[in-house]
Amino acid sequence: MPLVAHNNLPSFQRLRDRGQEVLSADRAQHQDIRELHIGLLNMMPDAALVATEHQFIRLVGASNQIAQFYVYPFSIPELDRGPEALEHIKQHYFEFSDLREQGLDALIITGANVANPSLDQEPFWGPLIDIVHWASENVASIFCSCLATHALVKFSHGIERERLPQKKWGVYGHKVRHPAHPLTWEINTRFDAPHSRYNDISTEQFRKAGLTVLADSPDAGVHLAVSPDQFRIVYFQGHPEYDAISLLKEYKREVVRFLKGERDSEPRYPENYFSEEAQIIASTYLQKALDAKANGDAPPEFPERELQACVDNTWGDTGKAIVNNWLGLVYQHTNMDRRKQFMEGVDPENPLGL
Numbered sequence: 431m432p433l434v435a436h437n438n439l440p441s442f443q444r445l446r447d448r449g450q451e452v453l454s455a456d457r458a459q460h461q462d463i464r465e466l467h468i469g470l471l472n473m474m475p476d477a478a479l480v481a482t483e484h485q486f487i488r489l490v491g492a493s494n495q496i497a498q499f500y501v502y503p504f505s506i507p508e509l510d511r512g513p514e515a516l517e518h519i520k521q522h523y524f525e526f527s528d529l530r531e532q533g534l535d536a537l538i539i540t541g542a543n544v545a546n547p548s549l550d551q552e553p554f555w556g557p558l559i560d561i562v563h564w565a566s567e568n569v570a571s572i573f574c575s576c577l578a579t580h581a582l583v584k585f586s587h588g589i590e591r592e593r594l595p596q597k598k599w600g601v602y603g604h605k606v607r608h609p610a611h612p613l614t615w616e617i618n619t620r621f622d623a624p625h626s627r628y629n630d631i632s633t634e635q636f637r638k639a640g641l642t643v644l645a646d647s648p649d650a651g652v653h654l655a656v657s658p659d660q661f662r663i664v665y666f667q668g669h670p671e672y673d674a675i676s677l678l679k680e681y682k683r684e685v686v687r688f689l690k691g692e693r694d695s696e697p698r699y700p701e702n703y704f705s706e707e708a709q710i711i712a713s714t715y716l717q718k719a720l721d722a723k724a725n726g727d728a729p730p731e732f733p734e735r736e737l738q739a740c741v742d743n744t745w746g747d748t749g750k751a752i753v754n755n756w757l758g759l760v761y762q763h764t765n766m767d768r769r770k771q772f773m774e775g776v777d778p779e780n781p782l783g784l
Contacts, residue, residue, distance in 0.1 A: 434465075445484070466497045468502070470540070475543045476514065478679075489750060495761050502534070534569050536573065540578060541577035571662055586639075587638075589631065593629055597628050600699075602622065604646060614654070624676065654668075670753065705740045
């Protein structure tokens with residue numbers, strides 16, 4: 431069932447333009463369909479703020495659950511933001527204090543950039559943990575992406591992530607370890623998923639914490655794990671939300687940083703992502719850009735359109751299927767809670783109130 435555009439967030443119109451059904455608030459009010467209210471704590475840096483918001487809202491809206499989905503993006507004021515991102519948040523995002531008051535059915539927490547050796551030294555740590563404390567008692571499930579997974583495993587189980595020798599970056603093959611689990615039910619038992627991170631929590635660490643690893647990769651490690659109660663906390667180290675061009679955008683940012691002298695070496699290609707043709711296009715561009723820089727000229731335009739034609743999305747359907755399963759569990763749980771609340775208020779000698 432559809433998303434509901436309950437404010438003027440540009441992502442709603444963008445999804446409409448791409449053919450996804452998005453109801454206006456007025457139309458939604460005239461439909462007798464259960465509502466699910468999903469919080470989206472977006473901690474991504476400015477360059478990825480809007481894209482991440484759009485990707486997660488698109489995933490929620492692709493669900494086939496019998497419900498209307500209200501998604502409420504919000505952020506943490508302690509994150510360092512530029513004027514444009516701050517204005518976007520001011521215009522279109524919600525305050526956590528208001529969401530806490532009105533209530534949510536589930537919460538999605540994105541990744542974030544870090545600058546300190548330990549996550550508990552980051553300025554977002556305290557506010558994040560306050561939100562997690564509240565959510566653990568007030569929502570059906572918390573869905574964690576990338577760094578959020580590392581933060582919650584550290585907070586809940588005292589397990590520190592480990593620094594990788596080099597960035598884990600690309601698209602990797604994974605295998606489902608528990609195909610009968612409600613989150614992985616009827617998804618492909620082998621599938622691709624993108625990763626983009628410098629740190630890792632290993633299979634052994636997840637299991638030591640009493641968590642169930644649902645899908646992992648011999649090359650990329652754990653993609654999906656879950657708390658022992660099967661869905662209250664869902665941990666992704668990978669990125670089921672990524673668009674086909676998300677890794678390309680990251681590669682472009684790293685190339686620009688290299689050309690500006692902000693990094694010492696040219697970036698590697700994302701693994702298993704660029705075709706041979708894409709690698710030729712990228713290497714040819716980089717050589718031309720370096721020649722221009724040596725001659726004191728401006729670099730040529732990055733060949734983003736040409737590279738877009740050479741990359742594929744081999745993970746999107748599986749990501750949608752897992753999120754659909756997750757929302758189904760949220761739906762079932764909230765329905766059970768509502769039935770329980772209803773029955774607690776019913777007079778057993780007069781159940782119809784006559």
